[in-house]
Amino acid sequence: MSGISTNVSGFVSRLSAWILTNVPGFFSRRSAWIPVFAALAILVVMMVGAQVRFGNFLTPRLLSSLLLDNAYLMILAVGMTFVILTGGIDLSVGSVLAFTGILGARMLVEGSPVAVVIPVMIVGGSLIGLLIGVLVQFFDVQPFIASLAGLFLARGLAFVVSLSSIPVVEPSIVWLQSTRFSVGGWYITPTGIIAILVVVAAALVLGYTRFGRTIYAIGGSEQSARLMGLPVMRTRLLAYVVSGTCAGLAGVVFAASVGAYPLNGVGTELDTIAAVVIGGTLLSGGSGFVVGSMIGVLVYGTIKGIISYLGAESSWARITVGALLLTFVVVQRAIVARSTRRR
Amino acid sequence: TLKATITFIGVPPAITPVFMAVVVMIVVLVQSKRLRSAVSRLVRSIRPTPPARPDLEVAP
Numbered sequence: 001m002s003g004i005s006t007n008v009s010g011f012v013s014r015l016s017a018w019i020l021t022n023v024p025g026f027f028s029r030r031s032a033w034i035p036v037f038a039a040l041a042i043l044v045v046m047m048v049g050a051q052v053r054f055g056n057f058l059t060p061r062l063l064s065s066l067l068l069d070n071a072y073l074m075i076l077a078v079g080m081t082f083v084i085l086t087g088g089i090d091l092s093v094g095s096v097l098a099f100t101g102i103l104g105a106r107m108l109v110e111g112s113p114v115a116v117v118i119p120v121m122i123v124g125g126s127l128i129g130l131l132i133g134v135l136v137q138f139f140d141v142q143p144f145i146a147s148l149a150g151l152f153l154a155r156g157l158a159f160v161v162s163l164s165s166i167p168v169v170e171p172s173i174v175w176l177q178s179t180r181f182s183v184g185g186w187y188i189t190p191t192g193i194i195a196i197l198v199v200v201a202a203a204l205v206l207g208y209t210r211f212g213r214t215i216y217a218i219g220g221s222e223q224s225a226r227l228m229g230l231p232v233m234r235t236r237l238l239a240y241v242v243s244g245t246c247a248g249l250a251g252v253v254f255a256a257s258v259g260a261y262p263l264n265g266v267g268t269e270l271d272t273i274a275a276v277v278i279g280g281t282l283l284s285g286g287s288g289f290v291v292g293s294m295i296g297v298l299v300y301g302t303i304k305g306i307i308s309y310l311g312a313e314s315s316w317a318r319i320t321v322g323a324l325l326l327t328f329v330v331v332q333r334a335i336v337a338r339s340t341r342r343r
Numbered sequence: 344t345l346k347a348t349i350t351f352i353g354v355p356p357a358i359t360p361v362f363m364a365v366v367v368m369i370v371v372l373v374q375s376k377r378l379r380s381a382v383s384r385l386v387r388s389i390r391p392t393p394p395a396r397p398d399l400e401v402a403p
Contacts, residue, residue: 135368149367156361163357225357262357 031335035280035328036292042324050306057309060185067071067188068177070301071195072097072250072257076272077279077293079129079200079246082239084276085206085219087285089091090240092132093247094148094268096125098261099154104173105166105260114172119189128154129244131144133237148272151269158262165261176256191253202290215239219285274325275300282332299324 050057067074076093083090100121107117128150136144168174176194180187206212214235217225225232254264279287279296300321307317345366346359354362372378 135371139372139377141371141375145367145371149371151363151364151369152360153364156358156364159355159357161359163355 062063066301067192071191072254074195075250079243081293082242090243091147095151095154096247097251098264099158100248101260110295125244125248125342129240133240
């Protein structure tokens with residue numbers, strides 16, 4: 001028995017020594033990861049705290065539902081990460097989600113095949129993203145104003161398509177949300193799989209492709225990126241197209257889960273931006289990770305879950321997210337100031 | 344005014360955001376340097392150049 005305790009204490013001391021030796025070095029080399037790990041720590045603390053408080057929070061069923069309920073937000077957050085990394089912003093994603101959803105539902109009602117409807121929904125989102133990108137890149141319009149115009153346009157077009165809600169009853173669309181692949185109490189829906197695939201694909205694109213590295217370069221210093229001969233114009237345009245495409249895809253996922261209504265997704269753009277910032281992406285661009293945005297979405301979903309468990313009003317979820325967002329913005333300022341001092 | 348006008352011409356008020364978007368885009372495009380310089384280039388190319396006056400002598 002004493003031998004086991006000696007082994008355990010030896011392991012703990014070696015582990016703590018390794019952490020003290022390597023972790024500070026890791027964070028000093030890669031300071032961009034600090035906010036991501038901070039978000040992860042907050043997520044873990046919230047989940048453990050909720051488990052201690054309620055006793056039945058950390059169940060496979062509830063953790064699976066986090067992904068199920070927030071799959072559309074995760075897809076939106078991926079697109080938003082691309083845009084914010086270039087130093088821009090896209091306020092249109094919530095409206096594009098509503099527009100593509102209602103457009104698809106209307107086409108399905110009128111008898112169009114799913115194989116046509118889904119690509120049309122996604123391309124519809126891409127086109128609005130392209131319009132915003134053209135305004136930003138070619139006409140020097142502020143991203144805030146250009147995407148605000150995109151927001152108005154998509155919301156108005158949603159009402160042009162239909163003034164009332166349209167139920168989505170097409171089996172292959174409903175299948176995306178209703179099918180559950182279960183393993184030992186855990187489950188995942190096709191929408192959850194789509195969200196994870198989008199996150200993985202985006203992480204690979206940002207980390208390992210020329211396009212992804214150019215996005216970081218533009219966000220870090222656009223002037224330097226131009227002087228290095230990087231394709232700034234094409235890349236920034238594509239970032240907005242990626243965001244629009246993700247919004248179109250999120251429209252498919254959202255329509256599969258709650259149906260189509262022209263007022264769907266009001267305020268979702270702000271939830272998305274909050275999740276991306278909580279996940280550690282700098283609003284000034286150049287620093288951040290898609291994985292962080294995914295953690296930000298999970299933090300957002302966990303806060304909503306805890307508020308729901310407490311039986312408090314849902315407005316408290318927004319207040320908590322707001323407080324967390326404020327904290328993260330201050331932390332980001334500190335990180336930026338520190339890195340500026342080092343230069 | 345925009346909303347009242349749109350309602351007056353018989354368009355459902357819910358569609359107002361489309362017109363808002365069009366107005367915003369027109370305003371920002373008018374303000375953009377690229378469009379203004381393109382328009383001024385176009386105007387210069389359309390406007391006929393004045394013919395040279397034969398009675399004027401050029402100083403050597």
